Every structure is written in C-alpha cells, then in structure tokens.
Amino acid sequence: MFYSKILFTFAAYYLQPLTNDLRLNKIQLIQYRNYSSSVFEFSAPVTCITGPNGSGKTNLLDAVYYLCYTKSYFSAYQQNSVQMGLDGFRVTGKFVHGDELETISCKWKAAKKEVFKNEVAYEKFTDHIGRYSAVMIAPDDTELINGGSEPRRRWVDSILGQVDKEYLERLMQYQRILLQRNAWLKMQAFKANTDYSELDFYNARLSADAAYIYQKRVQFLIAFLPLLNEFYHRLSGGAETLEVTYNSDLSQKSMADWLQQGLEHDLRMQRTLRGIHKDDWEFALNGMMLKQFGSQGQKKSFLFALKLGQYAYLSKVLGHLPILLLDDIFEKLDQNRMEALLSIIRGDAFGQVILTDTHPERIKQAFGPEAEIGFIHL
Numbered sequence: 320m321f322y323s324k325i326l327f328t329f330a331a332y333y334l335q336p337l338t339n340d341l342r343l344n345k346i347q348l349i350q351y352r353n354y355s356s357s358v359f360e361f362s363a364p365v366t367c368i369t370g371p372n373g374s375g376k377t378n379l380l381d382a383v384y385y386l387c388y389t390k391s392y393f394s395a396y397q398q399n400s401v402q403m404g405l406d407g408f409r410v411t412g413k414f415v416h417g418d419e420l421e422t423i424s425c426k427w428k429a430a431k432k433e434v435f436k437n438e439v440a441y442e443k444f445t446d447h448i449g450r451y452s453a454v455m456i457a458p459d460d461t462e463l464i465n466g467g468s469e470p471r472r473r474w475v476d477s478i479l480g481q482v483d484k485e486y487l488e489r490l491m492q493y494q495r496i497l498l499q500r501n502a503w504l505k506m507q508a509f510k511a512n513t514d515y516s517e518l519d520f521y522n523a524r525l526s527a528d529a530a531y532i533y534q535k536r537v538q539f540l541i542a543f544l545p546l547l548n549e550f551y552h553r554l555s556g557g558a559e560t561l562e563v564t565y566n567s568d569l570s571q572k573s574m575a576d577w578l579q580q581g582l583e584h585d586l587r588m589q590r591t592l593r594g595i596h597k598d599d600w601e602f603a604l605n606g607m608m609l610k611q612f613g614s615q616g617q618k619k620s621f622l623f624a625l626k627l628g629q630y631a632y633l634s635k636v637l638g639h640l641p642i643l644l645l646d647d648i649f650e651k652l653d654q655n656r657m658e659a660l661l662s663i664i665r666g667d668a669f670g671q672v673i674l675t676d677t678h679p680e681r682i683k684q685a686f687g688p689e690a691e692i693g694f695i696h697l
C-alpha cells in the first residue's frame with residue numbers, strides 16, 4: 320500500500336509538463352536511402368508524412384532518428400542507409416532547443432562517420448547523446464516483448480545511456496573488456512601455462528563496471544514501473560496487475576564472485592557465462608508471463624506503454640520533451656487504443672510528433688478538425 324503510494328507520487332512527478340521543448344524545423348537528406356537530395360520542413364507540432372507504400376516515409380522518419388542518435392533505428396548497418404550504388408550520405412537538421420537554434424549534421428563517407436554541431440565536428444559521439452532525444456514506435460518493435468533478452472537489454476541501455484554518460488562509458492568499456500576476457504579464455508585451451516595477471520585485470524574492470532550498471536538498472540525499474548503502469552492502463556482500459564521482474568546474476572552475488580567462482584566453467588565453455596550481459600526483464604500481467612500467455616491486444620498495449628513510459632522517463636530526466644516518431648501505427652491500432660494514444664500524446668507532457676501514414680484522411684479524422692497538423696506528401 321505504502322509502496323504503491325510512493326510509486327504513484329513518482330508517476331505524477333514524472334508526468335508534469337515541461338516547457339523546454341526540442342523541435343526539428345527542417346531536414347535535408349543527401350544520398351540517404353531513396354532520397355538523392357531533398358529538404359523537408361516541419362512547421363506544425365504534429366507532422367504527418369504520407370505517401371504510397373515504398374515512397375520513403377519510414378526512411379524520412381529514420382533520418383530524423385539518425386540526427387538524434389547518429390545511427391539508424393531500423394538498421395544496424397550504417398552502409399544500408401547510403402543510397403544504393405553510392406559511398407556516402409549526409410543528413411542535416413535544424414533544431415530549436417529551448418532558446419537555441421542548432422544545426423546538426425551527420426556525414427557518412429567511405430565507412431567513416433562524422434557528426435557536426437553548428438559545423439564543428441564532435442570529438443566524441445557520446446557528447447551528442449542525450450541532447451537530441453527521440454522515441455520511435457514502430458510496428459516491428461514487438462521484438463521487445465516477443466524476442467530474446469538482447470533487444471530488452473539494448474532498449475534499457477539506450478535509455479540509461481542517454482541520461483547517464485558514465486553508464487554509457489562503463490557499458491562500452493564492459494563490452495570491450497568482455498570480448499578481451501573471452502578471447503583470453505579461448506586462448507587458454509592452447510597454452511601450457513596460464514598467466515593470471517591479465518585475467519585479474521579483466522575481472523577487476525568488469526566487476527566495477529557491472530556493479531555500477533546493475534545498480535542503475537535496479538534504480539531505473541523503480542522509477543519506470545509507475546509510468547509503465549499508468550500508460551498501460553490508460554491505453555488498454557484494462558485492470559490487470561502489471562509486473563516487471565529484473566533478472567540479473569548480480570542479484571545473487573557480485574560480479575567479482577561470479578568471475579572468480581565460475582572460472583573453471585568459463586574456461587570449459589571458453590566464454591564468460593555470468594554477468595550483466597545476460598540480464599533480462601520479464602513482463603507479466605495478472606501473474607502470467609506476457610510473452611507466453613498475453614493476447615495480441617495486451618502485447619500491443621504493453622509495447623506502447625513501454626515506449627510512452629520511455630518518453631516520460633527521458634523527458635523528466637533530460638529536462639526536455641523528446642521528439643515522438645510514430646511509424647505506421649494508426650494502421651495497426653483499434654479505435655479504443657487509438658483514441659487513448661491520441662489523448663495521451665496531445666497532452667502537455669508530449670512535444671513534437673512526426674508520424675507516417677498511407678492515408679492522410681485517417682490522420683485528419685483521428686486528430687480532429689482543430690488539430691494543427693502539417694503534411695508532407697511524398
């Protein structure tokens with residue numbers, strides 16, 4: 320009882336409106352996907368990109384995401400974003416960030432990336448992360464619920480990496496050292512004598528980083544759960560009890576202990592078997608695992624709630640309203656969920672919205688005659 324009261328106070332705190340807005344006014348795409356050279360303006364709070372299938376709606380949305388995170392949302396291979404047959408692209412965006420006008424430009428050429436703010440190149444891309452935030456909701460995101468642990472870890476990391484630079488740096492270091500430790504484990508199979516000094520170094524680094532990351536993931540869930548709860552129930556209208564369980568080896572013992580006590584096993588398997596790189600989150604409704612027992616509708620509401628919760632969490636911690644990117648979602652939502660989603664994103668706790676749809680009429684109708692919507696017809 321006391322616990323739930325704290326949680327809901329937390330939710331109210333997180334959902335307070337913010338005035339420090341982030342707006343993308345204009346974007347230029349050169350040799351990006353199907354765009355040779357195009358400029359688009361976003362003059363209204365809500366912009367709807369329309370056009371037939373294959374006309375480049377998702378690509379344009381992805382270019383906005385690229386400006387915010389210097390990577391594509393949809394493809395892990397940067398080269399895929401280059402227009403077929405060419406060797407580079409450039410995407411430039413004009414942002415308004417509070418009172419500042421800022422130009423961000425991402426250039427990819429001959430497999431090398433450069434990012435510029437007001438024409439000055441960033442030395443480290445991590446300096447960019449967290450200042451231009453966006454949340455994408457796309458139909459293929461079902462991986463977050465139906466997939467293995469990796470997409471959920473990536474998702475949590477993408478949130479925490481934006482709000483906490485130390486988290487991002489430690490995570491990158493952890494991943495680097497984990498590879499080195501695994502290479503060391505593999506090498507031992509071919510060696511007569513084992514040199515443990517290298518291993519001690521890896522273990523010490525991994526233990527320190529894992530402890531930090533674990534603690535931040537624990538704290539994240541405490542802050543995030545009330546937001547998820549609130550959005551799930553607003554979207555679904557359901558009364559289910561929602562649970563998220565964070566499963567981590569580190570809840571049983573420290574990373575240092577795992578590394579030390581599990582060495583024999585690690586050597587046999589030639590990789591590091593325990594650690595925060597195995598963490599996962601389990602979603603449940605009324606005590607039943609969502610992945611195995613949830614209905615399509617419950618999963619859909621849960622997915623949207625995860626993303627809207629992400630939005631609310633980021634906006635509070637970063638102090639600005641991220642750009643909300645919605646790919647093709649009105650196609651997939653029933654009337655009730657669509658109305659619930661619209662009432663949420665039209666509130667003060669949400670800023671600029673850019674969405675795609677094949678039918679402009681559907682969007683006009685959904686948002687109502689008063690809504691200020693800009694259209695980009697491809």
Ligand SMILES: Nc1ncnc2c1ncn2[C@@H]1O[C@H](COP(=O)(O)OP(=O)(O)OP(=O)(O)O)[C@@H](O)[C@H]1O
Pocket residue numbers: 351352353354370371372373374375376377378379399400401402403647675677
């Ligand atoms: N690297 C690339 N170079 C050139 N063209 C590309 C590249 N990648 C994708 N395309 C083209 O972009 C188009 C797909 O664009 P996109 O996915 O943005 O369409 P869409 O308007 O979102 O379609 P849908 O309504 O079906 O979702 C396809 O015609 C595809 O061939």
Ligand SMILES: [Mg+2]
Pocket residue numbers: 376377378646647675
């Ligand atoms: Mg599309």
